[in-house]
Every structure is written in C-alpha cells, then in structure tokens.
Amino acid sequence: xxxxxxxxxxxxxxxxxxxxxxxxxxxxxxxxxxxxxxxxxxxxxxxxxxxxxxxxxxxxxxxxxxxxxxxxxxxxxxxxxxxxxxxxxxxxxxxxxxxxxxxxxxxxxxxxxxxxxxxxxxxxxxxxxxxxxxxxxxxxxxxxxxxxxxxxxxxxxxxxxxxxxxxxxxxxxxxxxxxxxxxxxxxxxxxxxxxxxxxxxxxxxxxxxxxxxxxxxxxxxxxxxxxxxxxxxxxxxxxxxxxxxxxxxxxxxxxxxxxxxxxxxxxxxxxxxxxxxxxxxxxxxxxxxxxxxxxxxxxxxxxxxxxxxxxxxxxxxxxxxxxxxxxxxxxxxxxxxxxxxxxxxxxxxxxxxxxxxxxxxxxxxxxxxxxxxxxxxxxxxxxxxxxxxxxxxxxxxxxxxxxxxxxxxxxxxxxxxxxxxxxxxxxxxxxxxxxxxxxxxxxxxxxxxxxxxxxxxxxxxxxxxxxxxx
Amino acid sequence: xxxxxxxxxxxxxxxxxxxxxxxxxxxxxxxxxxxxxxxxxxxxxxxxxxxxxxxxxxxxxxxxxxxxxxxxxxxxxxxxxxxxxxxxxxxxxxxxxxxxxxxxxxxxxxxxxxxxxxxxxxxxxxxxxxxxxxxxxxxxxxxxxxxxxxxxxxxxxxxxxxxxxxxxxxxxxxxxxxxxxxxxxxxxxxxxxxxxxxxxxxxxxxxxxxxxxxxxxxxxxxxxxxxxxxxxxxxxxxxxxxxxxxxxxxxxxxxxxxxxxxxxxxxxxxxxxxxxxxxxxxxxxxxxxxxxxxxxxxxxxxxxxxxxxxxxxxxxxxxxxxxxxxxxxxxxxxxxxxxxxxxxxxxxxxxxxxxxxxxxxxxxxxxxxxxxxxxxxxxxxxxxxxxxxxxxxxxxxxxxxxxxxxxxxxxxxxxxxxxxxxxxxxxxxxxxxxxxxxxxxxxxxxxxxxxxxxxxxxxxxxxxxxxxxxxxxxxxxxxx
Numbered sequence: 001x002x003x004x005x006x007x008x009x010x011x012x013x014x015x016x017x018x019x020x021x022x023x024x025x026x027x028x029x030x031x032x033x034x035x036x037x038x039x040x041x042x043x044x045x046x047x048x049x050x051x052x053x054x055x056x057x058x059x060x061x062x063x064x065x066x067x068x069x070x071x072x073x074x075x076x077x078x079x080x081x082x083x084x085x086x087x088x089x090x091x092x093x094x095x096x097x098x099x100x101x102x103x104x105x106x107x108x109x110x111x112x113x114x115x116x117x118x119x120x121x122x123x124x125x126x127x128x129x130x131x132x133x134x135x136x137x138x139x140x141x142x143x144x145x146x147x148x149x150x151x152x153x154x155x156x157x158x159x160x161x162x163x164x165x166x167x168x169x170x171x172x173x174x175x176x177x178x179x180x181x182x183x184x185x186x187x188x189x190x191x192x193x194x195x196x197x198x199x200x201x202x203x204x205x206x207x208x209x210x211x212x213x214x215x216x217x218x219x220x221x222x223x224x225x226x227x228x229x230x231x232x233x234x235x236x237x238x239x240x241x242x243x244x245x246x247x248x249x250x251x252x253x254x255x256x257x258x259x260x261x262x263x264x265x266x267x268x269x270x271x272x273x274x275x276x277x278x279x280x281x282x283x284x285x286x287x288x289x290x291x292x293x294x295x296x297x298x299x300x301x302x303x304x305x306x307x308x309x310x311x312x313x314x315x316x317x318x319x320x321x322x323x324x325x326x327x328x329x330x331x332x333x334x335x336x337x338x339x340x341x342x343x344x345x346x347x348x349x350x351x352x353x354x355x356x357x358x359x360x361x362x363x364x365x366x367x368x369x370x371x372x373x374x375x376x377x378x379x380x381x382x383x384x385x386x387x388x389x390x391x392x393x394x395x396x397x398x399x400x401x402x403x404x405x406x407x408x409x410x411x412x413x414x415x416x417x418x419x420x421x422x423x424x425x426x427x428x429x430x431x432x433x434x435x436x437x438x439x440x441x442x443x444x445x446x447x448x449x450x451x452x453x454x455x456x457x458x459x460x461x462x463x464x465x466x467x468x469x470x
Numbered sequence: 471x472x473x474x475x476x477x478x479x480x481x482x483x484x485x486x487x488x489x490x491x492x493x494x495x496x497x498x499x500x501x502x503x504x505x506x507x508x509x510x511x512x513x514x515x516x517x518x519x520x521x522x523x524x525x526x527x528x529x530x531x532x533x534x535x536x537x538x539x540x541x542x543x544x545x546x547x548x549x550x551x552x553x554x555x556x557x558x559x560x561x562x563x564x565x566x567x568x569x570x571x572x573x574x575x576x577x578x579x580x581x582x583x584x585x586x587x588x589x590x591x592x593x594x595x596x597x598x599x600x601x602x603x604x605x606x607x608x609x610x611x612x613x614x615x616x617x618x619x620x621x622x623x624x625x626x627x628x629x630x631x632x633x634x635x636x637x638x639x640x641x642x643x644x645x646x647x648x649x650x651x652x653x654x655x656x657x658x659x660x661x662x663x664x665x666x667x668x669x670x671x672x673x674x675x676x677x678x679x680x681x682x683x684x685x686x687x688x689x690x691x692x693x694x695x696x697x698x699x700x701x702x703x704x705x706x707x708x709x710x711x712x713x714x715x716x717x718x719x720x721x722x723x724x725x726x727x728x729x730x731x732x733x734x735x736x737x738x739x740x741x742x743x744x745x746x747x748x749x750x751x752x753x754x755x756x757x758x759x760x761x762x763x764x765x766x767x768x769x770x771x772x773x774x775x776x777x778x779x780x781x782x783x784x785x786x787x788x789x790x791x792x793x794x795x796x797x798x799x800x801x802x803x804x805x806x807x808x809x810x811x812x813x814x815x816x817x818x819x820x821x822x823x824x825x826x827x828x829x830x831x832x833x834x835x836x837x838x839x840x841x842x843x844x845x846x847x848x849x850x851x852x853x854x855x856x857x858x859x860x861x862x863x864x865x866x867x868x869x870x871x872x873x874x875x876x877x878x879x880x881x882x883x884x885x886x887x888x889x890x891x892x893x894x895x896x897x898x899x900x901x902x903x904x905x906x907x908x909x910x911x912x913x914x915x916x917x918x919x920x921x922x923x924x925x926x927x928x929x930x931x932x933x934x935x936x937x938x939x940x941x942x943x944x945x946x947x948x949x950x
Binding site for chain 1: 507508538539540541542543544545546547548549561562563564565566567568569572576579580582583586587588618619622626833834839841876877
C-alpha cells in the first residue's frame with residue numbers, strides 16, 4: 001500500500017470525526033487481478049486489472065452511510081466522507097432499526113503474506129505455460145478430446161483498514177487458481193469434464209499433485225469416461241459425496257442460512273434455534289478465515305475484526321451464526337469477523353470465508369465399501385438454493401455403486417432436497433478434508449462477489465433424491 | 471468529458487512511444503447512487519418476524535409508515551481500459567484510476583501482455599473514425615445532481631403505496647439505482663470521441679400472505695431520466711402478488727399456448743436469442759443461425775431491430791465502446807433473418823463494417839475493466855397489437871406466465887432449450903385468467919417458439935438492452 005493512500009485514509013477518518021460522525025471506517029485497497037486463457041494450445045486472452053480505491057462508512061446516530069471514490073486526492077476523498085455523512089443523516093430519519101456496532105477492542109496489526117513463488121514476482125511466461133501444459137496433456141490423452149479450455153487466474157494486493165476507534169490493520173490477500181475443462185466427442189455424443197484447484201498460495205502450488213499435467217490428465221480421463229456413461233436412475237438413494245460437492249452443500253445450502261443478517265430479520269430457518277440438534281452427531285460445519293488445509297486465507301474482515309474459527313454446527317448442534325459488528329450487536333452475540341465487501345466500492349455485509357464439513361473418522365474407502373447400493377456424486381456445476389434450505393445441485397461426475405464397488409460412470413446427476421433434512425441423514429464423515437478456492441467468480445450475494453473457500457471430507461448420506469438426467 | 475479525452479490522448483502518445491502498432495484507451499467515469507429500502511416487515515400481519523424471540527423489530531402498528539431499513543451507497547468510480555496491439559497480438563490491462571501516472575503504467579502492462587501472446591491472424595486493425603449517425607445519450611440533470619433525500623422519500627412512498635394496497639401485503643422492498651456516466655475512446659487510428667448519459671433503474675418486490683400461503687411478486691422499470699411518480703408501478707406490483715393468492719396445481723400437464731408477460735419473455739429472449747445473433751458466435755460455430763441470413767427463422771409478422779439511435783434507449787450513446795458510431799440494424803424482417811451484430815474485430819474478419827455493437831458493460835465489474843464484447847444496443851421487438859389481457863382473451867385455454875422466471879441462466883443458448891420455474895403463472899380458461907398456479911416448470915425451445923408465435927402485444931417495456939412487449943407462443947410444456 002502506498003504511503004500516500006494510507007495518509008489519505010487517515011486524514012479522511014480525522015475529517016469524518018471533525019464533521020460530526022459517531023464512527024467512521026475506511027477500507028483502502030490496492031489489488032491486481034490477472035487472467036490467462038488458453039483454448040487448445042493457443043493463448044486466447046490475457047488481461048490484467050488494477051483496483052485502487054477507498055470506501056468509507058460512517059454512523060450518525062442510528063443512520064449509516066457508505067460512499068467511495070477511486071479518484072485519490074484530498075478533495076474527492078473528503079467529498080466522499082461528506083457524502084457518506086449526508087447519506088447517514090438521510091437514512092437516520094427513515095430507519096426503524098437502531099443500528100449499532102458491537103464493541104471490539106481496537107487493534108493495530110500488519111500481516112504480510114509470505115509464500116514461495118508469489119505470482120506478483122513470476123513472469124507472465126511462466127503463468128502462460130501452466131495453461132499451455134494443461135491443454136497439451138489433455139489433448140494428448142485421446143483423439144476424442146475435441147476441445148480444451150484452460151484458465152489461470154491470480155488476485156493479490158494490500159488492504160488497509162482503519163477506523164475512528166483506533167483500529168488500524170492491514171493484510172495482503174492472495175489467490176491463485178488453475179482450471180481446465182475438456183470436451184470429448186464420439187459419434188453424436190458430446191460430453192465434458194473439468195478439474196481445477198486454487199487457494200492462497202504461490203505458484204509452487206502447481207508443482208505436485210495439482211500440476212497442470214495432472215489436472216489436464218484428470219479432466220481428459222473423466223471426459224473420456226463420460227462418453228461411456230449411463231443416465232443416472234431417478235429416485236432416493238444413499239449417496240457418497242466428494243469433498244467438492246460437500247463444500248457446495250456446506251456453503252450454498254447451509255452457510256447462507258447461518259449468515260447473521262438473514263438470521264436477524266428472521267428470514268432464515270436457523271433463526272432462534274441455537275442449541276437445537278439439527279444434524280447427526282458426526283456432523284460439524286465450520287467457517288474459518290485461515291484454515292490450515294487451504295482455501296482463501298484472510299486474517300481480518302472488512303470491519304478490521306480478526307477472523308475467528310466458527311463452528312456453526314458442532315456435533316450436530318447449532319452453536320453460532322456468522323456475524324458482522326451490526327448483526328452481532330442486534331443478536332447479542334460476538335462478532336466473528338464475517339464482514340466482507342467485494343472491493344472498496346461496496347459496503348461490508350455478512351459473508352462466509354471458508355466453509356466446510358469438518359473431518360470425521362471414516363476412511364473414504366471404508367465409506368464406499370459399506371455403500372450397498374447408491375450413487376457416488378462428485379463436484380458441482382452449481383444449482384439453486386432458497387432461504388428455506390431447499391436445494392437443487394447438479395453433480396458433474398457420478399458413479400453407480402453396488403456392493404461397495406463403482407459399477408459404471410453416470411452422466412450429470414441432479415440432487416434435490418432440503419439441507420436440514422440432509423444433515424439428519426449423514427451417516428459417515430470421512431477423514432480426508434480438502435479445501436478449494438478459485439479466483440474465477442466466487443460467491444454472489446446482494447450484487448457483490450466475494451472469494452471464498454469451501455470443501456470437506458467425503459460424506460455419506462442416506463435417502464438423497466436424485467432427479468435422473470433431467 | 472474533456473478531462474477524459476485529454477488524459478486519453480497522452481496515454482495514446484505514450485503507447486506510440488513504446489513502439490506498439492496500435493493502442494486504444496477507454497476511459498470511464500461514473501457517479502453511482504443506489505438505494506435499497508425494505509419497508510415494513512409487518513409483524514402483526516403475520517410477516518417475517520414470527521419465532522424471532524422479539525430480538526429484532528418491535529412493531530406495534532399494523533402498518534409502519536415512512537420507516538423501514540434503508541441501505542444507501544453512493545460514490546464515484548473512474549478508470550481506464552487499454553488495448554494495445556503488437557504484431558497482431560493484443561494485450562489488455564485496466565486500472566481503477568484516471569491519474570496520468572497510473573494510466574501510463576497500465577499502457578506498459580498492456581504492452582507486456584501483448585508480447586506474450588501469439589499473433590491473431592484474424593486481427594486487422596482498430597476502428598477508424600466515422601461520421602456519427604445517431605444521437606447522444608440522454609443526460610438528465612436531475613440524476614446528475616441526485617437529491618438523496620428526495621429519492622429515498624420516493625422509495626418510502628412507493629413502499630407505503632404498495633403496503634396500503636391490501637392488508638394481505640406483508641412486505642414491500644424497493645431497490646433503486648441512479649447512474650450518471652461519461653466515457654471516452656481514443657485510439658491510434660485517430661478516434662477521439664466520447665459521450666455521457668444517465669440511467670435510472672427501479673426494482674420492487676412485494677410479499678403477500680393469506681393463511682399459510684405466502685406469495686411474492688416483483689417488477690422493474692428502467693429509464694434514462696428520473697421517474698417522479700412510482701405509484702402505479704407500486705400498486706401493480708402489489709396487485710400482482712395479491713392475484714397470486716389461492717394457487718392451485720395444474721390438473722394435467724399443459725402442452726400448448728402460453729402467454730408470456732413482457733418481463734418474462736424478455737428474460738428468455740435476452741438470454742437465449744441475443745448470443746445467437748453475435749457475429750463472433752456465428753463465426754465460431756456457436757450459433758444456430760449460421761448460414762441462415764435471408765431465411766425464415768420466425769413467424770412472418772415478427773420484426774426485430776437493433777437500434778442504437780433510439781432516443782430513450784438504455785443502450786443509446788453516440789458511439790459504442792470502441793468508438794464506432796451506433797446505428798440501426800434490422801435483425802428480423804417479416805420473420806426472415808437480416809443481419810448479425812458486429813464489433814470491429816468480427817466485422818473485419820468478414821470484410822464488413824462494424825454495426826456499433828462493441829460493449830463493455832458487465833456488472834458488477836466496472837466497464838473499464840472489461841474487454842469489449844458484442845452486445846445489442848437496444849434490441850427492439852416491434853410491438854403489434856393488444857395488451858396482456860387481449861393476448862389472454864385470444865386463447866381459449868392455456869397458461870399466462872408473469873413476472874421474473876427462475877433458472878433462466880440454465881438455458882442452452884446453442885440449442886435454444888429452456889426449462890425454467892415460474893412463480894407467478896395463471897391458468898387461462900375460456901379466454902380469461904381462471905386461477906393462479908403453484909410454482910410450475912415452463913419448458914420449450916426459444917428458437918422453435920419464434921416460429922410458433924401466436925401474437926405479439928403492444929405493451930412494450932424497456933429492460934436495458936432489450937425492449938419488448940408481451941408475446942404468446944405455441945408448443946410450451948407447463949407442469950406444476
């Protein structure tokens with residue numbers, strides 16, 4: 001972070017206090033996003049975007065105002081402060097809620113991200129080669145691989161947060177990712193498959209098990225396998241769910257329900273249910289800022305609060321919601337460090353960080369061996385969820401299982417159900433926790449995007465409704 | 471705009487000095503205000519607060535007037551996107567700043583990027599200046615100097631109108647955004663142009679409850695100028711919700727005529743049809759319409775035009791996002807396909823002229839951070855006759871689909887197949903709306919639907935880059 005921006009931020013906080021706010025906070029950001037895309041063995045797109053700016057939130061009585069600017073001079077930043085105050089005053093007259101911030105201890109801390117082979121120091125050539133190597137390996141697998149698309153992405157920079165209570169923290173977010181999707185063709189049938197990996201790591205991440213060669217081979221192999229796949233049967237079956245799909249369930253269908261803002265307005269079915277048993281005893285769902293196992297690492301949230309490890313569900317019992325300082329005050333709980341904004345131009349809202357099922361004591365082999373008749377469902381191409389916990393997900397790989405053995409591959413399978421019922425049907429949680437994150441996309445909420453991590457171990461669930469091929 | 475042009479020219483000079491073959495500087499500045507107002511979460515009407523242990527809102531009155539939960543943000547976003555060409559290889563870099571120093575650095579970054587890319591044999595050149603044919607975008611002073619107090623009051627008043635419409639309304643929410651933007655394009659082929667404009671977008675959602683049944687309805691309005699009166703809009707949104715109470719399942723699967731309200735039809739049409747007329751998609755075999763120019767692709771009466779010169783259009787500016795003048799391009803005439811939409815790159819590949827359809831608008835990412843893509847300016851389905859009621863009355867039996875559809879993004883844009891969920895649908899019997907339907911799946915094929923149009927209404931509405939009326943088509947499958 002350039003000294004100039006830091007100074008400007010500090011001046012803005014002082015200016016805010018002078019013109020009569022009760023509380024002011026500033027998020028300054030300087031970050032870079034780079035994307036490289038290769039189709040087959042040709043680089044198609046390379047782009048870079050630099051994001052620099054300042055966002056300001058002020059409280060005036062029970063009114064809140066947010067403003068931002070990326071024209072970084074004193075005149076524009078002070079204008080933004082004044083505008084935020086004007087918005088706060090306007091809001092105040094119309095607000096029913098008494099919005100207050102839960103108390104936190106002021107903190108001064110700087111966290112530096114130290115990784116081997118940080119993408120900011122690596123050449124474009126090295127990154128470009130990751131994509132080309134990935135495509136090349138996949139294309140070599142078979143003549144039936146008709147098309148490969150590989151993407152490399154990186155995001156990193158510095159975030160500096162300060163507020164009128166004396167908190168000053170800064171950290172250096174980092175996210176790198178590599179992905180490949182392959183299309184395989186045989187006669188009239190066309191199928192696709194993909195592999196990807198990413199997290200807060202340097203480029204050494206792509207050296208061993210997540211090398212472009214390994215991922216290229218996986219995606220091609222899985223696509224070829226799908227050429228022989230059969231449609232999935234429809235009906236209720238026991239299912240073994242892989243870490244990626246488990247992550248999507250943890251994040252999309254359960255995590256969103258535990259967000260304090262949804263809980264505070266009573267829109268979540270988890271509202272008022274702390275202490276209740278919602279799942280089997282072997283189920284623990286965690287949301288954490290810096291998990292050891294990977295994902296997207298963040299030490300502080302965008303209110304300068306340290307990211308706590310939150311066990312939302314512990315041994316099947318609902319323990320906690322995800323909070324920012326406003327929802328924490330409202331629900332009379334502790335802030336958990338879950339306030340996040342897409343960038344400086346958005347106000348912080350309650351968001352997840354890395355959401356996952358915690359490990360159990362089954363080995364994945366054991367969990368499969370004891371699956372008599374059902375479906376092994378892997379990875380997800382997204383789906384739909386609603387605020388009652390009802391979900392529809394499409395798994396993009398699957399196998400029919402009989403007597404603990406994979407019998408044949410399945411085409412895309414749709415799973416539907418309600419997460420609150422699913423949690424009661426989990427009968428095995430394995431010991432192989434994996435976390436995934438990606439610089440492509442991320443989670444969307446209230447027109448803001450945020451990078452998140454998600455995952456879990458393999459989990460086994462009875463009575464999952466599969467929708468067949470539709 | 472002069473400010474943007476000036477710094478853009480400097481950047482273009484800097485690029486030449488670095489020895490690039492071509493450079494394009496896109497500068498963008500936007501003053502954006504967004505207001506969201508959740509009006510009245512009405513406890514005593516059995517609303518959302520049940521079972522909350524009273525921790526949130528203590529509301530005694532049945533209808534809390536003039537207060538709710540406002541969330542307002544506003545600010546200035548400015549930045550630059552730079553394309554440079556070195557030996558037919560293209561580099562792109564952007565920065566969220568219009569400071570000279572940052573822009574110069576970004577020119578250098580774009581150049582570095584171009585150097586690692588292979589040449590694109592299809593690359594011809596950046597566009598050259600052309601005489602404008604259309605009009606400047608509308609810039610409404612009221613939006614440029616937005617009064618936040620007044621605008622919040624507009625939201626609050628609208629929520630009150632929506633709540634007062636019927637006691638069964640349990641919640642009304644309004645989202646509003648007002649934007650005043652300026653942009654400029656400078657390139658080394660002597661293009662030095664720009665324009666400014668304002669937009670005003672309103673979204674409203676209401677919930678209604680009766681017994682154990684809870685329904686919702688939403689609607690939107692998009693305009694280039696400030697809308698002073700939203701009473702009718704708010705009333706209609708509430709009326710739509712109330713009309714959905716008493717939902718029943720369909721007695722049997724319906725295969726036949728469906729009347730789509732303009733908002734529902736727009737979602738399917740924009741998502742599926744729009745990519746199919748992009749020249750780039752046609753060139754790369756991603757469109758069903760390849761080789762179909764001059765052929766009948768729709769019912770004979772259907773007229774579709776992409777009109778970037780339409781005064782009140784959301785997509786109207788004097789030039790597109792690479793500096794090519796906007797124009798009027800016929801897409802479908804008498805049901806026959808006339809033209810595809812081009813940016814400069816796809817046009818040069820076919821030795822044609824760009825139709826002025828280069829577009830960088832892809833929220834929530836700021837425009838300057840995106841490479842131009844082919845998008846319609848104002849894609850207009852020409853209105854014919856009759857409002858929604860008239861369209862319904864022309865069908866003895868069928869289904870009326872209203873409001874926003876769920877899952878439109880899962881449609882297959884290549885084949886045209888869609889299967890979506892409609893939460894605001896009605897059974898039509900004897901040419902009349904008989905009763906509301908439980909959430910139903912609506913499935914069909916959009917490209918086939920264009921050929922089986924029964925009627926096109928005259929209730930055209932602007933949905934950003936698409937302006938369309940309600941449409942009735944055959945051969946749609948509906949099931950609850």
